Amino acid sequence: MEFKGVMGGLYKISEWIMRFSVINLLWIICSIPVFFLFFMGLVSMNEHPDALKTMLLPIGVLTPFTFFPATTAMFAVARKWVTGEEDVPLLKTFFRGYKENYVQSMIGGIFYVLVFTIISVNYFFYLKQGNLLKILAILFIAFTIIMIISLFNFFSIIVHLHMKIFQIIKNSVLISIGNPINSIVLLICNGVILWICLTKFNFFLVVFFMGSIVAAFSFWQFNRSFTKLQMKQQELEEKEQQRLAEAEAEAAEAEAEQDRDVDAFEKSDSDIVDANVHKKEENDNNRN
Numbered sequence: 001m002e003f004k005g006v007m008g009g010l011y012k013i014s015e016w017i018m019r020f021s022v023i024n025l026l027w028i029i030c031s032i033p034v035f036f037l038f039f040m041g042l043v044s045m046n047e048h049p050d051a052l053k054t055m056l057l058p059i060g061v062l063t064p065f066t067f068f069p070a071t072t073a074m075f076a077v078a079r080k081w082v083t084g085e086e087d088v089p090l091l092k093t094f095f096r097g098y099k100e101n102y103v104q105s106m107i108g109g110i111f112y113v114l115v116f117t118i119i120s121v122n123y124f125f126y127l128k129q130g131n132l133l134k135i136l137a138i139l140f141i142a143f144t145i146i147m148i149i150s151l152f153n154f155f156s157i158i159v160h161l162h163m164k165i166f167q168i169i170k171n172s173v174l175i176s177i178g179n180p181i182n183s184i185v186l187l188i189c190n191g192v193i194l195w196i197c198l199t200k201f202n203f204f205l206v207v208f209f210m211g212s213i214v215a216a217f218s219f220w221q222f223n224r225s226f227t228k229l230q231m232k233q234q235e236l237e238e239k240e241q242q243r244l245a246e247a248e249a250e251a252a253e254a255e256a257e258q259d260r261d262v263d264a265f266e267k268s269d270s271d272i273v274d275a276n277v278h279k280k281e282e283n284d285n286n287r288n
Contacts, residue, residue, distance in 0.1 A: 020216070021208040022090050023077050028207060030070035030098065033062045060117065064109025071211070072105040073098035075155040078215040082223050101158055104165045108154055111169060112147070119144050149176040149183045152190065155215070156222035175225070182225045189221075190214050 028035055037055045044051035076097025080088045119140050126136040150172040157168050157175075176183050197210040 019081070019090065020212040023074055023094060023215075024208050024210065024212040026091070026094050027070050027074045027211045030073070031067040034059055034067045037062070060113050063113055064106050068109030068112075069098050069102045069105040071215070072101045072155055072158055074211055074215045075219055076101070076159040078212070078219045079156075079159045079223075081216060082220045097159060104158055104168065107165045108158070108169060112151060112154075115147055116144070119147070145187065146173065146176055146183075149187050152186055152214075152218040153222055156219045160219075160223070160226070175222075179225055182221060186218060186221050189217060193217070 037059050038052075041052035041055035041059075048054075073094045074097075077088070077090060077093050080086075080093055123137050123140040123144075126133050126140070150169075153175050154168060154172040157163065157172055161168075163171070193214055194210065197205040197213075
């Protein structure tokens with residue numbers, strides 16, 4: 001039964017609320033060790049200020065094996081929504097994306113955890129140094145921003161394109177650097193979403209909407225940029241094909257012109273020979 005008018009709009013809104021909340025809950029459930037340790041660290045900060053820091057090591061160890069595959073599965077569902085498949089079965093699509101991309105997600109997770117660990121260690125090291133070396137700390141902040149943006153592109157590429165893991169990571173970074181405007185928009189919008197979810201409505205939005213909204217917006221932004229890139233590449237290919245066709249046409253025309261010149265030359269030689277024969281016959285007749 002299809003509703004129309006106001007009822008149809010309300011039904012559509014409630015349907016999307018259900019979709020976002022279900023996927024967000026699945027994401028949290030599949031990442032529950034990471035979220036549990038993070039939550040325990042936050043709660044314990046009142047009594048032990050360094051509680052969250054002590055939790056960072058086990059969180060970093062568990063993240064590639066739980067958080068990254070779950071986030072990839074969430075992006076797999078978001079990809080279906082953005083590309084027009086709105087009525088896909090949520091549970092089946094989520095766990096299929098989880099299973100199919102688990103290994104690549106895990107390897108990517110290990111890479112990103114190591115990168116962010118190295119950045120953090122170097123940042124705090126150079127921050128404690130002299131004024132000149134503190135500039136390097138600023139450079140590490142810029143590198144961190146690039147890697148955060150590439151992380152969103154990483155999840156979008158892994159569910160959208162068939163590539164090897166190192167190609168996915170490389171293209172994630174290159175897209176982040178090569179499209180600065182889109183990257184800034186992606187970072188700001190996702191930052192606003194996270195800020196609202198974490199500071200305004202806390203528990204409710206984090207549990208039911210935060211991750212799924214970020215995934216949907218991130219893939220929409222990526223798909224928009226990727227579609228434009230494909231169109232530009234197609235235009236370049238069409239221009240290249242047109243250039244080759246024109247070159248072939250010019251080559252064929254030049255060859256035809258050369259054939260016409262050869263024919264004309266052969267014809268002129270034949271006329272000269274015929275004229276000489278006729279002239280010789282006339283001379284012979286005059287002698288007789």
